Amino acid sequence: MGVVVFPGSNCDHDAYHALKYVMNADVKFLWHKETDVSGLDIIIVPGGFSYGDYLRSGAIARFSPIMQELIEYAKKGGPVMGICNGFQILLEAGLIPGAMRHNEQLKFICKDVHIRVESTQSIYTSTLQKDQLLKIPISHGEGNYYIDNDGIKELQDNDQVLFRYVNAHGETTQQANINGSVDHIAGITNKQKNVLGMMPHPERAMEQLLGKEDGKQIFESVLQVLAIT
């Protein structure tokens, strides 16, 4: 497994720790100037503020040397998981459809939220239950997902929405839609379902000792499906 590191990534070590020490997986960092991604079972594009979020979140990182290789890898079906800034980078790269706006209320929001599993038809959710709730933190200023009406219909028709923001009872209330995202979207895949983008941080919810561990289930699903030991 590989964790990409851009100048300004700040959840790279969280992701590395989660995979190596909690999941006991074989994992390495991939500096953004690297151009060899062969032999990896999955690539994680972590959160942070790559290139200071200059211009737009993810817009500059998207042209890093490693991204050209990562795009090829993803197009061949290689699993790629973008978390938070990683999601923004994958959107800018066009690997998943849509774009990110500033949060509706303009605040940077850092808190635990509930997300609901909307589809189990992906490597990221196949061992979870549909409608299952996960308590996972978000930490972003630009997570207000946007896609036009045709785009949202396509996402729904292809079962590409994996996670929606809900309240503690699993309901998609307006208040639960914490950043104003179209259709409460917290995480989606590409059409082929090998590329995931999600704003919540599962790598920050891995150990009960630190308060929560629901995020672990997503990585457990990935490891089980890909048969990584």
Next chain:
Amino acid sequence: MFKAKVSVTLRPSILDPKGKAAHHALQNLGLTNIKGVRIGKFIEIDVQASNEEEARDIVELACNKLLANEVMEDFDIMFEY
């Protein structure tokens, strides 16, 4: 050398929370005639080209590839003499 002035704006259909906040503040200042505010980006680009048409093509490419997000932004290019 040509100097291009590029404005990048959110499409009218896209919610602009920054513009909304600024609008609200202007109303609080008593400027109630102001009925809408949209905030975008302004970018100045120096471009080496033999004529304006060529310069425009280069700047347009820059906008399409990087400076504007085609999912939700439009751009407008002007040249200064």
